Amino acid sequence: MHTSWLTANSYGKLSNQVQGAFIAPLPAFDIISVSGPDSRKYLQSQTTCDIDKLTDDTFLRGAHCDAKGKTWSVFHLLQQHDELLIVAFRDELNASVAQWRKFGVFSKVSFNAADNNFATLGIGGSGAAELVGRLGFNLPGGNGRLSRHNDGAILQLADEHFMLILPKSDAIALLDSDYPLAAPTLWLKQHILQGLCYLEQPLIGEFVPQMLNLQAVDAISFTKGCYLGQETVARMKYLGRNKRASWILQAETDEAPAAGCDIEQQFNDNWRRVGQVINAVNINNQLWLIAVLPNDITPVDSLRLKSDSAPALQLLPLPYHLS
Known part of the structure; x- marks a missing residue:
C-alpha cells in the first residue's frame, strides 16, 4: 500500500x-x-x-x-x-x-x-x-x-x-x-x-464482465467497434449464455473473508460450492460482501460462507436491474 x-x-x-x-x-x-x-x-x-x-x-x-x-x-x-x-x-x-x-x-x-x-x-x-x-x-x-x-x-x-x-x-x-x-x-x-466491485489478485482473469454486472452499470458498450474479448462478451449478451451474476450479501459474524473464498448453497442435506467472494468488509461484526453466484439465486435459498464458523448469508437487493 x-x-x-x-x-x-x-x-x-x-x-x-x-x-x-x-x-x-x-x-x-x-x-x-x-x-x-x-x-x-x-x-x-x-x-x-x-x-x-x-x-x-x-x-x-x-x-x-x-x-x-x-x-x-x-x-x-x-x-x-x-x-x-x-x-x-x-x-x-x-x-x-x-x-x-x-x-x-x-x-x-x-x-x-x-x-x-x-x-x-x-x-x-x-x-x-x-x-x-x-x-x-x-x-x-x-x-x-x-x-x-x-x-x-x-x-x-x-x-x-x-x-x-x-x-x-x-x-x-x-x-x-x-x-x-x-x-x-x-x-x-x-x-x-451499490453493487460495485473491483478485482483483487486471486480473481483477475476469472470472470466475464457480465458476471460482475458491468452491463448494468454502463461499463460495456455493445455498439462500439471491436475490442479485445468482444466476441465472448457479445455472445454472453445475444445468446444468453451467461448464467452467473454478482450479488450483495450480509451476515452477522466477525469473519472477513478474502477475495476468492467459497460460498455454499444448501441442497437437501448437503452443501455445495456455488460462488466466490469478490470484495468483503467487516465493520463491528457486520459482514458485507459482493459475490459471484448463479444468476437465478433467490432470497429463499440457504447460503453460507465456507469457513470454520460457516455463517449464514442473507441476500440483499441490487440497486439496479440485471439485463
Missing part, C-alpha cells in the same frame, strides 16, 4: 464510527496517466467502454479483458488536460497496464504512474452531496458525470457515493483539516451496497 501521502496524524483520524457524510482516503487505488496521439484509439481497442463518448464533464466505467473475454480490471477513466487518467484498485491496474504496454509497442501511446501527482479518496454517507459543495465542487449532476475544481475532479459513482481525485498536496491538506474522515472500509461498504 502506497502511504506516502498519508501522515500518522491522518491515520489517527480515520474511523468506522463516522455518522453522516465522510471523506475516506483510498490508498489501495492507483492512477495511471495515458498519453500520446494514439491513446484514445488504442484504449478503444482494448476496453469494453466507448472512449468516443468521453467528454470533459463525464467519466467512463469500463473493463479490460483478455482474448477469452475474462476480466483483468474494472476501472474509471477521465480526461485530465491532454491526458487520460485511469483509476483502479492496485492489483488489477498493475495487471492491465502490463498487458497494455506489451501490446501497445506499435502505437503512439504511453502509460505512466500518476500516483506521485494525484491521490484517490472516497466521499459517501448521508449528506455527501453537501460535503461535495463544502469542498468547492459543484454536484456532478448524476451517475457517470464529474465536476472539476482547480486540478481536482469528483466522480459521481452513485447516489451519495463519490470518488475524489486530487493533486497529492491538496489531498494531504484535506486530511489535515477538520473534515469528517473515515476509514476506507466505510467507503467500501457503500461501494458494495
